Amino acid sequence: MKSVIYGAGSIGRGFIGQLFSESDFEVVFIDQNKELIDQLNGRKSYPIRFVKDAQNWEIRVVHVRGIWSSDEEAVIDEISTADLMATSVGKNVLPVIAPVIASALRRRWKLSIDAPLNIIVCENMVQANAYLGELISGHLTASETTLFREKTGMVETCIGRNVPVMSPLLQDGDPLRVIAEDYSELPIDRSSWLGELLQIKHMVPYEPFDFYIRKKLFMYNMAHAVAAYLGDILNLPALASAIHIPAIRYITSKALQEISIGMAHEYDKDLESIILYSDELLYRFGNRQLGISVKRVAQDPIRKLGINDRLMGAAGLCLKHGVFPGHIAVGIAAAYYYHHATDEESQVLHSYIECEGIGKAIDKYSGIGLQHPLRETVLKLYRMLKDQCSFEEIIHTAEYEKMHP
Numbered sequence: 045m046k047s048v049i050y051g052a053g054s055i056g057r058g059f060i061g062q063l064f065s066e067s068d069f070e071v072v073f074i075d076q077n078k079e080l081i082d083q084l085n086g087r088k089s090y091p092i093r094f095v096k097d098a099q100n101w102e103i104r105v106v107h108v109r110g111i112w113s114s115d116e117e118a119v120i121d122e123i124s125t126a127d128l129m130a131t132s133v134g135k136n137v138l139p140v141i142a143p144v145i146a147s148a149l150r151r152r153w154k155l156s157i158d159a160p161l162n163i164i165v166c167e168n169m170v171q172a173n174a175y176l177g178e179l180i181s182g183h184l185t186a187s188e189t190t191l192f193r194e195k196t197g198m199v200e201t202c203i204g205r206n207v208p209v210m211s212p213l214l215q216d217g218d219p220l221r222v223i224a225e226d227y228s229e230l231p232i233d234r235s236s237w238l239g240e241l242l243q244i245k246h247m248v249p250y251e252p253f254d255f256y257i258r259k260k261l262f263m264y265n266m267a268h269a270v271a272a273y274l275g276d277i278l279n280l281p282a283l284a285s286a287i288h289i290p291a292i293r294y295i296t297s298k299a300l301q302e303i304s305i306g307m308a309h310e311y312d313k314d315l316e317s318i319i320l321y322s323d324e325l326l327y328r329f330g331n332r333q334l335g336i337s338v339k340r341v342a343q344d345p346i347r348k349l350g351i352n353d354r355l356m357g358a359a360g361l362c363l364k365h366g367v368f369p370g371h372i373a374v375g376i377a378a379a380y381y382y383h384h385a386t387d388e389e390s391q392v393l394h395s396y397i398e399c400e401g402i403g404k405a406i407d408k409y410s411g412i413g414l415q416h417p418l419r420e421t422v423l424k425l426y427r428m429l430k431d432q433c434s435f436e437e438i439i440h441t442a443e444y445e446k447m448h449p
């Protein structure tokens with residue numbers, strides 16, 4: 045049985061590749077990084093080093109090879125004959141790979157391969173599966189779109205394992221090595237899987253799935269983002285260092301408390317178990333060995349400030365249930381304040397704020413218009429950050445705003 049993974053980066057190699065390989069699939073990676081592909085083809089295996097507190101241990105992922113994404117004919121050939129597929133390229137890259145997947149599916153139908161192809165879409169986004177499905181349909185005719193719906197499962201998941209961007213230090217002498225957390229569950233939305241489930245190690249089908257995807261994005265990713273944007277203000281390179289700063293830990297844990305209440309109400313879940321998950325997150329964020337950088341977590345602030353993404357999506361859910369998300373608002377203000385020479389989106393955001401002002405920016409990018417209940421709070425907090433107020437003053441304001449929404 046053959047699996048194809050589009051994207052041989054942190055999650056491709058550091059998570060999905062391992063699970064597919066350990067489930068006895070051959071793993072074919074597609075990536076634009078030619079050097080990486082050549083190395084995978086030369087060695088047919090790679091190491092994953094798991095790090096936890098002071099311990100670490102290594103496994104070897106075997107039965108792998110690679111295809112360079114510019115060799116489009118080979119890519120189409122591999123996808124058209126795959127038994128299972130996943131993507132882990134980043135949300136912004138999905139429009140680039142969609143036409144190639146469409147061509148591969150067309151080839152598959154021409155070859156009369158009748159078995160459904162399930163594509164697990166491993167990107168940090170609510171309904172990334174539907175999004176990629178629409179992008180693919182955009183390259184198919186009406187009758188092909190019908191075939192697409194009948195024969196392709198666009199599978200929704202949420203990735204809980206954290207895998208850093210690999211630096212030479214983390215690679216520790218092997219460019220193929222990936223460092224990872226040992227968290228292994230791969231939850232999927234059962235209703236989006238077509239046909240009989242394949243046996244994939246650690247894959248757990250859930251139905252309904254909404255709770256799981258929102259728990260990941262609005263709790264894990266939201267809290268990670270809050271800590272990262274605040275950590276950047278202190279020029280901290282490592283996320284683990286940020287979360288060990290008492291004021292940042294306090295704001296992040298209060299933001300988690302806000303969304304925990306929102307989530308418990310929205311999904312009629314036991315608050316205690318959600319709070320336990322929040323505590324687990326704060327602990328996991330402190331894993332220094334994992335080498336997660338502030339820059340990686342903070343990257344692409346425009347995407348992360350989107351109305352349904354981790355910050356505004358979480359804030360919206362809180363407001364829906366009568367919880368004023370004053371501490372999540374600190375994260376939103378800090379994301380608008382984020383400005384890095386190497387982060388394109390932060391450059392665009394910064395220029396827009398310079399020209400049009402922060403008021404117009406929060407309306408345009410996060411839908412925080414004149415009537416929005418968070419508007420005054422975000423504006424106030426943003427200005428405080430700009431005036432270099434201390435985190436203690438920011439916390440004081442966030443708490444005042446909570447009491448006087």
Ligand SMILES: NC(=O)C1=CN([C@@H]2O[C@H](COP(=O)(O)OP(=O)(O)OC[C@H]3O[C@@H](n4cnc5c(N)ncnc54)[C@H](O)[C@@H]3O)[C@@H](O)[C@H]2O)C=CC1
Pocket residue numbers: 050051052053054055056074075076077113132133134135137140141166167168203204205206207208209
């Ligand atoms: N790293 C993590 O801990 C987690 C990441 N995710 C999500 O997983 C997805 C992938 O993230 P990472 O693996 O961290 O990113 P990454 O940057 O490490 O990997 C992406 C890979 O895709 C390749 N790529 C980019 N454009 C391509 C193209 N046009 N054709 C072929 N290959 C291309 C890159 O060369 C790279 O190897 C993202 O959507 C991310 O939000 C989700 C949860 C955890």
Ligand SMILES: O=P(O)(O)OC[C@H]1O[C@](O)(CO)[C@@H](O)[C@@H]1O
Pocket residue numbers: 168203205206207264265268269336340341343344
């Ligand atoms: O991958 P994105 O969407 O840029 O978001 C980064 C977040 O995703 C992760 O890679 C894990 O979900 C974290 O490092 C961080 O919280």
